[in-house]
């Protein structure tokens with residue numbers, strides 16, 4: 001992990017303005033899409049920052065997770081527009097198909113389910129994101145086909 | 153009045169971004185050429201005369217802001233395009249960046265010339281990471297054609313730009329929080345003054361404007377004087393992008409002249425409510441905006457009509473909610489959002505949102521206290537007047553408007 005982090009900081013630089021891009025890369029290199037405490041400590045040490053300065057950023061921003069997730073993170077929008085467009089049905093289908101609740105990872109380590117604030121796909125609500133990709137206008141058939149494609 | 157117009161959006165679907173030749177074919181970068189032929193002073197005057205007001209929510213006159221920014225000269229001056237678009241119900245900036253990125257970037261170069269900016273940054277919200285590659289491609293294409301970099305189009309203008317990808321925080325749409333996050337800290341707003349135009353990113357003069365504002369600047373300079381102001385009303389000239397969503401048949405981004413009524417927007421552009429249901433309310437301006445009942449839908453969308461009612465057009469979101477929706481459920485979604493997104497810096501917002509959520513929970517469960525209507529007013533009042541930034545100040549807006557316009561629905565379940 002240490003070498004990878006040194007390499008990441010090498011490309012982004014050591015000034016504090018590089019902290020968010022560095023943490024993004026650190027989270028991405030982790031197969032479970034999170035930033036372990038040791039990683040934050042290493043980032044702090046190598047960039048010459050206080051550990052608290054790094055933790056503070058990790059815990060402030062929605063993109064970062066301090067706990068392990070999974071290979072793919074499914075983010076279900078639970079803001080206003082998706083709610084009035086019945087996002088609850090998406091949640092039910094996902095929980096049922098994956099056999100987990102929101103906040104949990106599937107047993108095969110493929111998917112982690114979480115809620116997200118609006119990500120600007122309200123025109124195709126109800127919407128969800130899998131990693132960076134947005135899916136909208138979802139119903140049961142579409143959703144199952146999408147999950148299947150990720151399983152392969 | 154023509155309802156759906158194409159001025160700021162005139163290039164949508166005409167070229168496939170990031171195809172720069174395609175953009176040029178439709179008059180791309182002629183606005184920049186025209187701008188560079190003007191003095192900075194005349195260019196700023198041109199924007200002032202257009203009556204353009206910032207499209208990021210606060211509606212500050214753009215020309216005036218440029219003039220103020222120009223007064224702060226320094227070896228480095230930053231120009232930031234605010235593409236944080238975190239306001240739930242709003243996606244028009246996403247469409248601009250996706251359908252016509254060059255229109256936005258051209259507006260940034262024009263502005264850089266007008267105010268003397270040296271470094272541009274497009275602050276892209278994390279949730280729009282899927283646009284990152286496209287935008288990088290657009291910037292690279294401009295660099296190849298001498299539209300970014302040293303001596304742009306053979307003039308003395310040196311200006312280049314990069315993209316900063318956010319990390320997921322609504323508060324980072326606020327200009328100073330955005331800057332804090334770029335400096336590698338939590339996005340908590342700074343004290344003002346100093347204003348960012350004097351001391352912003354790395355303490356250098358910084359101008360922050362919204363995506364749509366830059367697109368509008370391009371359209372204003374590109375077309376002969378009077379084209380932009382030919383739309384809209386005397387006090388609200390021009391066009392506005394609307395993010396129409398919720399329970400409508402045809403959700404999407406629409407460009408409308410100011411002066412259209414909400415009803416026209418919903419029935420004629422949105423093709424009415426899905427399933428022919430009745431409208432319960434419409435939330436205008438995003439999650440920080442008020443809930444307006446049917447009776448208000450005849451109101452024209454102009455700054456002056458909204459001001460007169462103590463309302464704001466905000467980001468231009470129009471969220472239509474049908475009669476099946478439980479208003480308390482809706483308000484719970486609003487409260488949960490603000491509780492989650494409060495940066496925690498000041499007590500009225502951090503604690504106020506928490507308390508409002510508790511009261512809403514009691515109301516939904518039918519266990520509200522007799523004092524709760526008064527509690528709401530007291531807490532909301534404190535938030536509105538004592539919060540440090542716009543987030544806390546506007547967080548109770550939806551709830552207060554619901555109480556004002558449909559008190560029966562809100563307090564119906566009290567004491568059941």
Ligand SMILES: Cc1cc2nc3c(=O)[nH]c(=O)nc-3n(C[C@H](O)[C@H](O)[C@H](O)COP(=O)(O)O)c2cc1C
Nearest residue numbers: 206207208234236237238325326327361362365542
């Ligand atoms: C909580 C909060 C969130 C904001 N979010 C955004 C945003 O997502 N995009 C934006 O352009 N402006 C946003 N603003 C407004 C900005 O602070 C700023 O006024 C705007 O970017 C200026 O650009 P303009 O003059 O072009 O409107 C927000 C303000 C607050 C208080």
Ligand code: SF4
Nearest residue numbers: 495497498501541544
């Ligand atoms: S009003 Fe809310 S978001 Fe703004 S500074 Fe206070 S706590 Fe932070």
Ligand code: FES
Nearest residue numbers: 077082118121122
């Ligand atoms: S409210 Fe769900 S994507 Fe905007």
